[in-house]
Amino acid sequence: MDLRQLEQFVAVADTRSFSRAAERLFMAQPPLSVAIRKLEDEVGVALFDRGPRGVMLTAAGQAALGAAVRCLASARDVAIAAQAAANGETGTLRVGFIGSLTFSLLPTLIQHFRGDHPQVRLELSESTNEGLLGMIESKAHDVAFVREPTTHPAHLTFMTVADDVFCVAMPAHHPLARQRKVRLKDLRDQDFIGYTPSRVGGLHAAVMHLLHDANLSVKVAQEAVQVQTVVGLVRSGLGIALVPSINAEFMPNDVVFRPIADLPASSRIGIALAYHEQNANPVLPRFVRNIQDTLQLESRRR
Structure with missing residues (x-):
C-alpha cells in the first residue's frame, strides 16, 4: 500500500x-x-x-x-x-571561538541565536586564531570568531562583529597605575608580557606593529597565547601588557587597565566572524543574519 x-x-x-x-x-x-x-x-x-x-x-x-x-x-x-x-531551522552548527571572547561578546550572541533558533544544536569549541582558521579551511568548523588583524585566505569570508583598541594592563601597584591615561612613550623599557607569535598574525603581530611604529623597545619577560593568560602573568607582577579593551571589565580587580592617549588609528583591533564561502550548511546563513541583527539591536540600545 x-x-x-x-x-x-x-x-x-x-x-x-x-x-x-x-x-x-x-x-x-x-x-x-x-x-x-x-x-x-x-x-x-x-x-x-x-x-x-x-x-x-x-x-x-x-x-x-x-x-x-x-x-x-x-x-x-x-x-x-x-x-x-x-531552511536551516533545525540542524547542527559547529562554532569555534577564541577564549577571551567568552567574557564579553560571545554569550550575548549565542543567547540571542539560541532564543531565535531553539531547534538548532550548537557545538562550540575554543582554540587559537591559527587553529580556528585551519578548521574553517578544512570545514571541520562551520564558523569561527577570530581576533583581528589576522590573515584572510581568499576563500574565507570575514565579517567584523566588534571594533576594539589596545589598553595597558598593569599590576595595581605599578607606578603607571596612578595615571588616568598612558602615553606610548611611558611603555619604553618596561618589562612586557607579550603574545606567542602565530603564522596567521593576531595579537602578537598587532602589538609588534604598534611598538615598531612608535619606535619603542620593550623587555619581553614572558609570552602567552591567550589574553586571560597574559593578564594572569600581569597580575603576578611579571610585567605590563597591551590587551584588548573589550576584556578589561571582566578581568581581576587587582589588575589596572589604562587607555592609551596617543594610540594611532592604524593600530585598531577587533573580532571577526569567519566562514568558508563554499560551506553549504543551511544553518550558516541564519546564524550570520542573526549575528547581524543582534549587533544592530545592541548598537541601538547603546
Whole structure:
C-alpha cells in the first residue's frame, strides 16, 4: 500500500460515501471504489460495509483508521522535518571561538541565536586564531570568531562583529597605575608580557606593529597565547601588557587597565566572524543574519 491509498481510505471513512470522498479527492468515483477494493485485498479483510444508505467502517476498518491517520501524520512530519533542515531551522552548527571572547561578546550572541533558533544544536569549541582558521579551511568548523588583524585566505569570508583598541594592563601597584591615561612613550623599557607569535598574525603581530611604529623597545619577560593568560602573568607582577579593551571589565580587580592617549588609528583591533564561502550548511546563513541583527539591536540600545 502507499500513502495515496491511505488518503483515499481516510476520505471514505470520514465522509461515509464514495461519491463525497471522490469529490474531496478530485477524482471520479469508479477509480476510488477500485482503489479501496485493492486496499482491502492487500490487507486481507473488509474495511467497509457497503449498503444502500452509504458505507460504514467494519471493526477491522475502525482499527485500521487510527493507524492510517497516524501514518499520514508521520509522513507529513517527514516532509516538515526535511523542509526545516533545508531552511536551516533545525540542524547542527559547529562554532569555534577564541577564549577571551567568552567574557564579553560571545554569550550575548549565542543567547540571542539560541532564543531565535531553539531547534538548532550548537557545538562550540575554543582554540587559537591559527587553529580556528585551519578548521574553517578544512570545514571541520562551520564558523569561527577570530581576533583581528589576522590573515584572510581568499576563500574565507570575514565579517567584523566588534571594533576594539589596545589598553595597558598593569599590576595595581605599578607606578603607571596612578595615571588616568598612558602615553606610548611611558611603555619604553618596561618589562612586557607579550603574545606567542602565530603564522596567521593576531595579537602578537598587532602589538609588534604598534611598538615598531612608535619606535619603542620593550623587555619581553614572558609570552602567552591567550589574553586571560597574559593578564594572569600581569597580575603576578611579571610585567605590563597591551590587551584588548573589550576584556578589561571582566578581568581581576587587582589588575589596572589604562587607555592609551596617543594610540594611532592604524593600530585598531577587533573580532571577526569567519566562514568558508563554499560551506553549504543551511544553518550558516541564519546564524550570520542573526549575528547581524543582534549587533544592530545592541548598537541601538547603546
